[in-house]
Amino acid sequence: MGLSFPYPPAREDGFWAPVTSTINWCEEDYYATIYSAEIVNSLTNLLFVFLGIKGIRSCLKYKHDSVFLVAFIGYLLVGSGSFAFHSTLIYPMQLVDELSMIYTACLMCYATFSFSRSKTTRRILGTGLLSMAIFITLYYHYLQDPTFHQNAFALIAAVVLFRSMYVMEVNIRPSLRAKYATVARKTVDPAMSKSERLAIERRDRAILNEMWLMVVIGLSIFLGGFGMWALDNQYCSLVRVWRRKIGLPWGILLEGHGWWHLMTGIGAYFYLVWGIWLRHCLNERQDEYELGWPGYFSVPEVIPRSHTSNGRHTGKANGHSRYEERKSV
Template identity: 30%
Template sequence: MAPVADRQGYWGPTTSTLDWCEENYAVTWYIAEFWNTVSNLIMIIPPIFGAIQSVRDGLEKRYIAAYLALTVVGMGSWCFHMTLKYEMQLLDELPMIYSSCIFVYCMFECFKTKNSVNYHLLFTLVLFSLIVTTVYLKVKEPVFHQVMYGMLVFTLVLRSIYIVTWVYPWLRGLGYTSLGIFLLGFLLWNVDNIFCDPLRNFRKKVPPIVGVTTQFHAWWHILTGLGSYLHILFRAYEGTFVLLFMGKFNFTFAPWPVFSVEATNRY
């Protein structure tokens, strides 16, 4: 991570507890971290279309909620990196917890054979979210947030490996692709944090177009956005497989990964 507020612009002094490696206001006076901001488009636009497709296919509301939650994360991250204000930081970080809880709910409900609500699991995840929110607002320690978020991601990873290993092995390709892309983003996030000073020095010596490729926090957004999107497709595929029979499943990559259901008959 970079030193706090190396430059000021339209939004004034930095008030967030975090300031990432991208030089502040280096591209435009109106956006603090330009590439870290615009890279969030991948978490905003595709999930909106995913939610629309889910509505058209009549999928369960939990999948629509998952898509919309990813969109909210992208919008919050956009506001945070654009302003570097503490309030916007919360708009970025807290939805990460909430969206991951929605993903966990979808993951553990994938084997049910009818449309229903697991109120016990729902209550547990809501309570967890409330506790994390309350503690984080009080302590304002980013490491606490990162640990809580990591716990949720770790739960999702273990559950996914179990499903593609023992239950739906034909979904290994999609499941491992989602996981691999997400972990690659996590690796680049750490590279950006650990090697910030060398990266900044490198960007000063190379053409801007080359320097942009080393904005690894932006790559974190792109890769985790794609990985999360594929994860929702993975959840929708396996969940719909249980709830539907004699259905036609379409999964294509042109121009963006799309999953749709046709000619379905419900139990």
């Protein structure tokens, strides 16, 4: 395949040796440098670091709800922990990697279920989720079975995802809002004209369509990463043979766990931005913020409308026509 050179042999005497983690991956150990056990699996986590810093900066600059600032800090810790784990393959770093995923998922669970609830309900929910996170930590450390961690994370993530979809539909879609809304509307004006009500409904349907597009793209990328991870595990011995036949640097493209990091990093980032945008819509601030998303090959960001040129949308339409301003309601 054009210019390539052979893979160096794997080693067992790396800087962080011996391997003490309960799981190892398909990338061969210490073949590139003695200072990183899995160089590709380590470096692909830098996308988490980049997007995590981007998300933290956005939350601070644009004053998004603090729960999302904490969530992006957790997202950054997931990438940093994974970088440390794959660089060292030692058990403490494995715990940092895997348990930060659980804690961040629990945090998003709290953000999803606590909104508009009473202080007592939020305290009960927070205590319950904290107790669950502690239980998972202790039981996982006792079992040291990666399957338990994977199933626990998948279950929490699925609950958060489906709950967010439900909240989005019943609170934004005009045909469902009156009957099933979980959040009371604050800005309903009895004197509002029919044309103004129709304008709001058009705005909300446009927002909903764009949110579903974000969900489909983000979830597809995330599940695609899961597929790469599964194939990497299932056919590891064969993939290693292929990589050595192809040689470096092209063999790097067959590092399935590295693709898992890249794709799940993007998918999780999409979910967090979707959560920010959904929260602003639930707070009825659709006319103060917009979704900046220039194209499908860029990452979205929720920004105040005051930061866009003349109050117009700079990316995809979200909320109402990009060419005309809706009347103030």
